[in-house]
Amino acid sequence: MTNTPEHQAEILQDRYGLKIAARLSDACDDLPYEVAERLRAARTRAVSVRRLARPQTEVRPLIHGDGTLALGGREDSLPWWGRLASILPVVTLVIGLFLVNAVQNEYRAQEVAEVDAALLTDDLPPVAYADPGFVQFLKTSTSESARVE
Numbered sequence: 255m256t257n258t259p260e261h262q263a264e265i266l267q268d269r270y271g272l273k274i275a276a277r278l279s280d281a282c283d284d285l286p287y288e289v290a291e292r293l294r295a296a297r298t299r300a301v302s303v304r305r306l307a308r309p310q311t312e313v314r315p316l317i318h319g320d321g322t323l324a325l326g327g328r329e330d331s332l333p334w335w336g337r338l339a340s341i342l343p344v345v346t347l348v349i350g351l352f353l354v355n356a357v358q359n360e361y362r363a364q365e366v367a368e369v370d371a372a373l374l375t376d377d378l379p380p381v382a383y384a385d386p387g388f389v390q391f392l393k394t395s396t397s398e399s400a401r402v403e
Contacts, residue, residue, distance in 0.1 A: 275297070278293075278297075
């Protein structure tokens with residue numbers, strides 16, 4: 255039998271509950287029969303609910319010797335479909351990120367191909383676009399066309 259702080263806390267809670275139940279039972283002798291029976295039925299229901307709820311909420315932190323804290327669960331392990339369901343969102347996220355990356359790369363490649371096709375099919379040679387005088391010519395020609403209109 256282990257003597258952990260959690261186990262000691264459970265023992266103290268049980269003792270406290272027994273003391274309160276004894277006090278309530280002592281005071282119950284002065285009550286009418288109908289009220290005492292309703293209280294007894296309510297106590298029985300509360301105890302049965304507590305017994306059912308205890309195994310479901312048994313998650314205890316485990317403190318390892320090196321000072322790390324891990325969250326422990328039930329004794330039984332997850333079935334194969336439970337493990338698959340816990341890994342599935344991560345796998346879906348990774349696949350989605352790869353798909354988004356592939357679509358964006360394809361979109362960028364199409365944009366670059368359109369610009370290259372426009373440059374190569376234009377009347378001007380590509381070297382003209384790198385000439386600083388041509389940039390100045392474009393700026394002055396657009397400003398003159400704006401004045402004429």
